[in-house]
Amino acid sequence: MIAILQVEIRKLNGSLALLLAVLAPALPGLLAGLSLISADRAPQWGSIFTSFVLPIWSLFLLPMVVAAFTTLVGQIEYRARGWDHLLALPIARWKLFLAKAIVVLAATATMTLLVLLFAWVGASIGGAISGHAPLGALPWAKLARTVLLLLAGTTMLVVIQLWAALRFASFVIPLVVGICGTLVAMAVAMTRTDQAAWFPWVLPLKILSAPDPVHYALFGGIGGLILLAIMIGDLGRHDFR
Amino acid sequence: MLAIETEHLTKRYSGRTVVDDVALRVPMRCVYGFLGPNGAGKTTTMRLLLGLLRADAGTIRLVGRDLAHRRRDALAQVGAFVESASLYDHLTGYANLDTTRRLLNLPQGEIDRVLEIVGMRDAARARAGTYSLGMKQRLALARALLGAPKLLLLDEPTNGLDPDGIRAMRLLIRALPEQIGGTVFVSSHLLNEVEHIADHAGMMRDGRLVVQDEVRMLLGGSATVAMTINEAEAGAALLRARSMDAAALDDQTIRLRCQDGALIQQTAMANRILVEADFMVSAIVPHARTLEDVYHDTLTSATSDYRRPA
Incomplete structure (x- = not known):
């Protein structure tokens, strides 16, 4: 399994997926920096992350980036006709799909951590330029808890996107899934409806805003793992052509 | 023991039978030419042999191992490329080979060995996306050779190659049974090519294997x-x-x-x-008499009377 994971990571080297994984998390940091440059007073570090950076990331950027990233991961195989090669090797199929899922989940976690890093850098630079450096200490404990819950809650979303990306040769399908899911989540956020609280794309928002986010995180995490098992079973029987 | 042995191999798509009761008998240590027009069922048969498709009926044995029950053991004997060289263009030739080497848990030196066989040592550090089609085909062949498989399945290996590339690939394939001590199963619609390199041949039409024999017997x-x-x-x-x-x-x-x-x-x-x-x-x-004559005679009459074990 370690060798398969190493190979999956190696395939990302020099790919567009890797470029996306590095560039996309920089956007919230850039926005945070620009916001601080034009700020007329110094904000708290806590509010920069919980009211600005993480909402932007979890509601809009994260689902879109996951859609694009999983699509690119799937297209690495489809464009190279890699399935023909991979699946004809004497390796259990489930290991190949599980390795891809682990890599994508790990990439999502890494991107989220990069978001925090870039936001810290961006806000620091913006604050230095405007003279309104963020106040207070970084809320490490709160951030760590929120990020952990966020990552658990997005597992289902990530698995759905990966499933669509690996199942279909066309890159359009996973992208449409991602765009539709994100639009629904934004509509839910704007209308403040509770009817779609358990929709996978809405879960990150709920984890940030609900009084008890653990339920949503557990639902997304456990649901994601169940879906992962179903996905592996389905792809294992699928005829890739 | 046969390199490939199938019984009643059948595959249907949407009610249409694309591989129909095929009984391949491919001996060890030979080059077997698998012929037929486009759409005859050659590639589908190869995909079935590699476990990329599931058969609706029939059995497949690769180097004595039943594919349905001992998939990994059977595929461990096989190297292949199907339809086109499937390479990751953003990786170097060497990295492409290295990904497969790692997956097969082979020593590092294995890459140099297969690059030597296909004459790609000097070009291996360039990105695969910059390769000519002939180089891609050779690199794909090198990758298929990793782990010294007893059976090589090559689908249209000369497709898209220029005359020099075809000749180089032909020489390479011809020498492979000796080099790997195994069998090379080559599908092609280029009869002249197969006649130059194959000891045995089988011909498909409309999903059926209509003839199968040693090439010298077919030409006699x-x-x-x-x-x-x-x-x-x-x-x-x-x-x-x-x-x-x-x-x-x-x-x-x-x-x-x-x-x-x-x-x-x-x-x-x-x-x-x-x-x-x-x-x-x-x-x-x-x-x-050429394989082209055999092909036309056989496919126009197209009865299974021609069928005999190789």
């Missing part, structure tokens, strides 16, 4: 002679009246089909009959 049986004559229709009719297999190809050419080993005797007799009947025979050109 009969030979033809082209006779240039002043009145071909009348001359051919005369020969047929004397129980000879003759047909007018045009106004001035008769094709005379002779039994194996009787070429000279039957040609001389036909010439004598025609000359004694005052026809003017101006040229006699023997025509060695």
Whole structure:
């Protein structure tokens, strides 16, 4: 399994997926920096992350980036006709799909951590330029808890996107899934409806805003793992052509 | 033990049978040419052999291992590329090989060994996306050779290659049984190519294996002679009246089909009959039977009578 994971990571080297994984998390940091440059007073570090950076990331950027990233991961195989090669090797199929899922989940976690890093850098630079450096200490404990819950809650979303990306040769399908899911989540956020609280794309928002986010995180995490098992079973029987 | 053995291999798509009751018998240590027109079922058969598709009926044994029950063990004996060289263009040639080497848990030196075989050592550090089609095909072949498989399945390996590339690939494939001590199963619609490299051949049409034998056996049986004559229709009719297999190809050419080993005797007799009947025979050109002849004869008659174990 370690060798398969190493190979999956190696395939990302020099790919567009890797470029996306590095560039996309920089956007919230850039926005945070620009916001601080034009700020007329110094904000708290806590509010920069919980009211600005993480909402932007979890509601809009994260689902879109996951859609694009999983699509690119799937297209690495489809464009190279890699399935023909991979699946004809004497390796259990489930290991190949599980390795891809682990890599994508790990990439999502890494991107989220990069978001925090870039936001810290961006806000620091913006604050230095405007003279309104963020106040207070970084809320490490709160951030760590929120990020952990966020990552658990997005597992289902990530698995759905990966499933669509690996199942279909066309890159359009996973992208449409991602765009539709994100639009629904934004509509839910704007209308403040509770009817779609358990929709996978809405879960990150709920984890940030609900009084008890653990339920949503557990639902997304456990649901994601169940879906992962179903996905592996389905792809294992699928005829890739 | 056979390199490939299938029984009643069948695959259907949407009610249409694309591989129909195929019984392949591919011996060890040979080059087997798998022939047929586009859409005959060659690639589907190869995908079935590699476990990329599930058969609706039938069994597959690769180097003595049942694919359905011992998939990994069976595939461990096999190296392959299907339809086109499937390479990651953003990685170097070396990295492409290294990904497979890691997955197969092979030593690092294995990469140099296969690069040497396909003559790609110098180009291996360049990105695969910059390779010519011929180089990609050779790199894909190198990757198929990783782990020294006993059976190589190559789908249209000369597809898209220029004449030099075709020749290089032909020489490479011809030498492989000796180098790997195993079998090379090559699908192609280029009959001339297969005739140059294959010891055995099988021909598919409409999903059925209509002929399978050693190439020398397929090419034996009969030979033809082209006779240039002043009145071909009348001359051919005369020969047929004397129980000879003759047909007018045009106004001035008769094709005379002779039994194996009787070429000279039957040609001389036909010439004598025609000359004694005052026809003017101006040229006699023997025509060695080719796989193309076998192919057309077999596929036009297309009965399973031709089928015999190789």
